Amino acid sequence: MSARWEGILEQLVQERWSSLLARATLLAATPSEAEDLVQDALVATFSSRARFTTLAQAESYVRRAIATRSIDRARSAASERRATDRVAVRPQRPVETTLPGLEVDVLAALARLTPRQRACVVLRHVEDLSVAQTADQLGLSQGAVKRYTSDAASALQRWLGTTTDPEVDDHDRPTVELVDGRSTTKGDRS
Missing domain, CATH: 1.10.10.10 (Winged helix-like DNA-binding domain superfamily/Winged helix DNA-binding domain)
Structure with missing residues (x-):
């Protein structure tokens, strides 16, 4: 069975890489981030227990994974920016961490x-x-x-x-x- 998914993965990368990369480029901020999105999506798709019988099924899963990964990255980046902004604007004062007995x-x-x-x-x-x-x-x-x-x-x-x-x-x-x-x-x- 593993030879089956390996063959589909190989075929997907050879035949559909440019299409997947083009989709990721529309969703990513940079070309290198787009490549990372495609690679992450491929790993996520083929490391799961999903069983594909056709190239089209596998490509569909990878396309969906690219979209969800781009949303996850955007959320993480936005959250990180907000956290950084909150810390940057806050006046820094010494923090007392000793609570008597607690x-x-x-x-x-x-x-x-x-x-x-x-x-x-x-x-x-x-x-x-x-x-x-x-x-x-x-x-x-x-x-x-x-x-x-x-x-x-x-x-x-x-x-x-x-x-x-x-x-x-x-x-x-x-x-x-x-x-x-x-x-x-x-x-x-x-």
């Missing part, structure tokens, strides 16, 4: 979250962004941001031994001074 616990708990959960929690509760702003920053729906934030908050509460029980007196919780001058208590959900 630093090690909180950082360890944050590290246990999935990357999206961690990003949602940090943007929502540390950067104080709205759900809509967080969704925009991460390219997610508002519902997804709410879900990731809720799941992360539940996990953090379990791991840190905090509660949102109204019977628990907030005065019994340690107070933490945040970098921006606000203070909160261990277990606050606001």
